[in-house]
Amino acid sequence: MFDPKSRAWIVPSLCLISLLVSLEVDGSPAPMILLESAVAKGAVCLDGSPPAYHFLPGSGSGVNSWLVFMEGGGWCRNVTECVERTGNFRGSSKFMKELSFSGILGDNQKTNPDFYNWNRIKIRYCDGSSFTGDVEAVDPATNLHYRGARVHHATSHANVAECLQALLSGCSAGGLASILHCDDFRNLLPSSANVKCFSDAGYFIDAKDISGADSVKSLYTDVVNLHGSTKNLPSSCNSMETPSRCFFPQYVMPTMSTPLFILNSAYDSWQIMNILVPSSADPGQAWAECKLDIKKCSSSQLQTLQGFRSQFLQALPTSNSTGMFIISCHTHCQSGGRPTWQDVDSPMIENTTIAKAVGDWYNDRSAVRKIDCEYPCNSSCPNITNE
Template sequence: MAGTVLVFVFLVLCCSQAQRLVNLVLLPDAVNDGAVCLDGSAPGYYINKTSVNRWIIHLEGGGWCYDESDCYGRSSTRLGSSSMWQKAMQLSGFLNNDPDVNPEFANYSVVFVPYCDGASFSGNLDNPITIKDKKIYFRGHRILDAVLNSLREKEHLDQAEAIILTGCSAGGLSTYLHLDYVQSMFSNIKVHGMADAGYFIDAANIHGEMYIRGQYQHVFEMQNCSGGVNSECIHSKEESERWQCFMAQYTYPYIKTPIFVLNSEYDTWQLESILQIGCRPPNCSESQMQLIAHWRTTFLQALQPAIQSTTNGLFTDACLHHCQSMSDQSWSKIMVKNQTAHDTFVAWLDMKGTRNVRVVDDHTNPDNPTCG
C-alpha cells in the first residue's frame, strides 16, 4: 500500500494546476520528549497560515509497517524518517487555496502533518527495538502531541474558532482514531473530522480468511497503541479485543466529535489488500465481479453506523480509487445523486440548504459515469 499511496500523493502534489505552498517546520526539541520518527529523527509539519480563526489539520497517509522487519525497512524512507522530507510542498483538493476551485476552504490555515511512525500516529512504546544494529522507535502518538502542542504555543491554535481534522488512507484512519482526542485538547473550539478512505473493514478475503485482522492486530500490539486510540473504545473492550479499536469499523460508534465519512464503496486498496481479488474492473471475470459486488454489500453493512447516523455526514461513491479529498477532480467533480463530496461536506458542516448530508451511491458496479 505504501508504494501505491506515495505514487498517488506524488501525482496529486505535482500535477494539480492550482495549489497551496506549505513550508516545513521541524520540531527538534520534541526529540527530548521522545517524539520521534521510526529512525529517531525529529517530527514536524508543513504550514501555511492564512487565518487565525479557521484551521485544517491534515494527517498524511501511507499504509503501516506490519512487523518489525517491515518497520526497519520503512525507517529508511520518507515514511519513517524526516531526513528525507522536502522543505516545501504543494497541496490541492480540499487543501487548495484557489477560491475558484475550493471557495469555502481556500482561506483556512492548513497544517499538513507528514507520516513517519507506521501506525497512524497511535504507537507509544517507551523503549526502542533494535534491528540489525539500528534502533527503531514506535512513538506516533507522541508525534501527534508534539505537533498539536507546537501549534498551540507557536501559532496560538487554542484561540481558533474552528478546526477540521482530516487525512486520507492511513491518515483517514488517524482521523477516526484521534478526533475525540484533538477535541479534548481544544475543548473550547468547534472541532470536526473528515476521514477520507480510512474506513478499512474487518472482512474476509476471497478464500474466506480474515487475513487483514491479524495484520492490524499485530501493528496495534507491536507499537503499544492501546493508549493512542479512542479511549471510549478501549474501555469498552476486553483486553483480547482492544486491537479492534485500531479499525474505523469498530471505533466509529464511540466517536463523539462530529465526523464526515468519505469513502469509495469499491476502494481499490481494500479490494487489493483485504479482499485480495487479484483484478481490477473491467478486467475481471464474472465470478470475480460477483465477489466484488458482495464486497460492496459487506462494506455497506459495516458502514451502517455512519449511514444511519442522524448527526454525522457521509459521501460514498461507486468509483475505483483510494483517497479523493486531495484531488481537485474527485473532490469537486464526482457526482452522487446530483452532488459532489465537496457539496455534501459543506452542507453537513454548515447544516444549511437543502442538500443531503449522507449520500450513498446506488451503483451496484463501480461504474458511476462521473468517476473520470
C-alpha cells in the first residue's frame, strides 16, 4: 500500500517497482501522486516539478505480476518547443490531473482478461525525450531540466525478489520508450521472472517524407542532441550505430534480447502526418484532408500510402519471437481504451482482437504475427477513430 506520510510504497513480499505513473481505474478517476523524493536526485519534469504517478494494486493471482505503461506525447527538439511544454502537462506535473484506466490497464476481466488483476502502473510523461534525457546543467534563463532518463532510473528500482511476471508497455513516444528501455527493464527483475515488452504505436520508421527530405531523422537528431540522450540509448545499438539512428526501433531491435510485441497501424496516423507528410513537405496543403481522414485521399495519395506501408513492413523484425499485430486502420494508439483493446466491435485481424493477440503472445499460448491486408480491406476499421 502507499504511505502518504513517507511518500513511499510498502508492499511486503511483492514485486515492488516504484515508477512514475498515473493511476486509472476502468472508467473511474484516480488521484495523482507526486514523487517528491525524486527531486533530490534531479529526476524532474522539464520545468523542475516532481514527476507524478498513479498505481492500482494487483489482487488474487495477479499480486506478483506488474504492468508498467509509459505515457506518450511526442518530443521537444529545441528550447522553444520545450519551454512551450512547461505550460502544460507535457512538461510539468503542475498541470496534470486525474486519469482513468481502461484497455490494457482496465480492471474488467471480460475486456482485459490477461492483465485485469495485475499491479498496474502508468508513467506520466513530462520530459519530451522518451525518458532518455540527462543534462546536468540548467540554463537559468529557461529553467529547462532535460532529465527524462533520471526520472526513469530514479523510479525503476525496488524489491523485486518475488516478481513472477512483468510487462513494460507504452503508447506513441511511450511505446518507443518501452523499446528503448526494454532490456534495462528486464535486468531489473529476477532472471526467473517472465519479462516482456509491448510497444503500441511506437514503431516509428526511418523514412523520407514526400519531398525526399529526412524530416524524422532530423527531428530525432535534434532531440538526442538537446536532451543528451546518447548515453541512455541501448548500448548494444550505440556500439554499432550513430545515436540518432538508435532512436529508431528498426535499428534497436536486432540487438535486443527481451521479447517484444509490436502493435501498430501500417497507416499510422501520426507517422503519416509527421514522417511521411510533415507540414514542411506540403506547403500547399494538398494533403491536408488526406492526412486527417484516409477516406478522403486521392488515388495517387493512396498509392503513396501503400508505398509507406511497404516501407513499414520492411522495417519490421523478422524474428519469430517478436509478436506483431499490424493493422490497416488509419489510427494511432489502440491499447489504452476498451473500444479498441477488446470490445464487441473492436478492430480485429483474422477474428482476433488486440487484447487476445497480446495475451496469447505474453502467455505463450501461441505465436502471434498478424499482418493485415492493404487498406481498405479490414471491415472492422470503421469502428475506430484516430487518436
